[in-house]
Amino acid sequence: MEKTLLVVQGPTGIGKSSLSIKLAKHFQTEILSADSRQLFRGLSIGTAVPTPEELSQAPHHLIHSHSIHDDYNASRFETDALDLIAKCFDKLDVLIMTGGSMLYVDAVCKGIDEQPDVDLEIRKKLTDDFEEKGIEHLRLKLKQLDAAYYQQVDLKNPKRLIRALEVCLMTGKPYSSFRKEITKKRPFNILKIGLNMEREKLYNQINQRVDQMMEAGLEEEARSIYPFKHLNSLNTVGYKELFAYFNGEVSMEKAVELIKRNTRRYARKQLTWLRKDQDIHWFEPHQLKEIITFVAQNLTA
Incomplete structure (x- = not known):
């Protein structure tokens, strides 16, 4: 069987x-x-x-x-x-x-999909930004760095926004470029x-x-x-x-x-x-x- x-x-x-x-x-x-x-x-x-x-x-x-x-x-x-x-x-x-x-x-x-490992310093900075400036700050930053993923992601989910942004900032490439699906x-x-x-x-x-x-x-x-x-x-x-x-x-x-x-x-x-x-x-x-x-x-x- x-x-x-x-x-x-x-x-x-x-x-x-x-x-x-x-x-x-x-x-x-x-x-x-x-x-x-x-x-x-x-x-x-x-x-x-x-x-x-x-x-x-x-x-x-x-x-x-x-x-x-x-x-x-x-x-x-x-x-x-x-x-x-x-x-x-x-x-x-x-x-x-x-x-x-x-x-x-x-x-x-x-x-x-294969993606870069987490950079804890970048994650902490983004988490601090979220706590201090709110979720709209993350949204605007993602829209600037990866407009394609911005159109797909759940914009109410800070964890998804932070993950996408940390990849963008770590690699200099859009998060969406790593999503082969x-x-x-x-x-x-x-x-x-x-x-x-x-x-x-x-x-x-x-x-x-x-x-x-x-x-x-x-x-x-x-x-x-x-x-x-x-x-x-x-x-x-x-x-x-x-x-x-x-x-x-x-x-x-x-x-x-x-x-x-x-x-x-x-x-x-x-x-x-x-x-x-x-x-x-x-x-x-x-x-x-x-x-x-x-x-x-x-x-x-």
């Missing part, structure tokens, strides 16, 4: 982890996490890491594998994930990859499953999950990492809103409301991204039998 990477995608809070565990048990395989925050130790409740009981039902990879102090990105994930996939396929015919970090999933399925050929088959449901139902699930996280101790977890709030790994929905509460900027009630709102916004952003991928086959989370049948029919001998 040809080796197959089964990719389970969908918006946050829809049940990717639960479904993936059921699929892993059925196909007697393992799970590779493609979540850019679940890989950090100390971030469990706020990143919805599967419970110990769930983790015991199927072997998982790249969960709590790194320190919050590590400078981790999609390029490193591509390298680590491909190495793990190769090792898993020595003993397995099917491997499941799931997670809500779309860039990480694309890094494995399509590949990341050529899909790399992988030595395994890739089968993509997408999960979706009625929007109102999804939003209700997200709101309920945030309440459950608070009951499970999210505030205490956030306090334990608060001294490191400046780290990029902690610039994450669920933590940054509580950091604002700890700083006295908002009430606890407002912080929880913001977590729910920002999580719903992130879910919308994920769905917008995923709908552009014509290779995804869509199901609802409850359609386990249909998904199993579909996967089985598409495993190539």
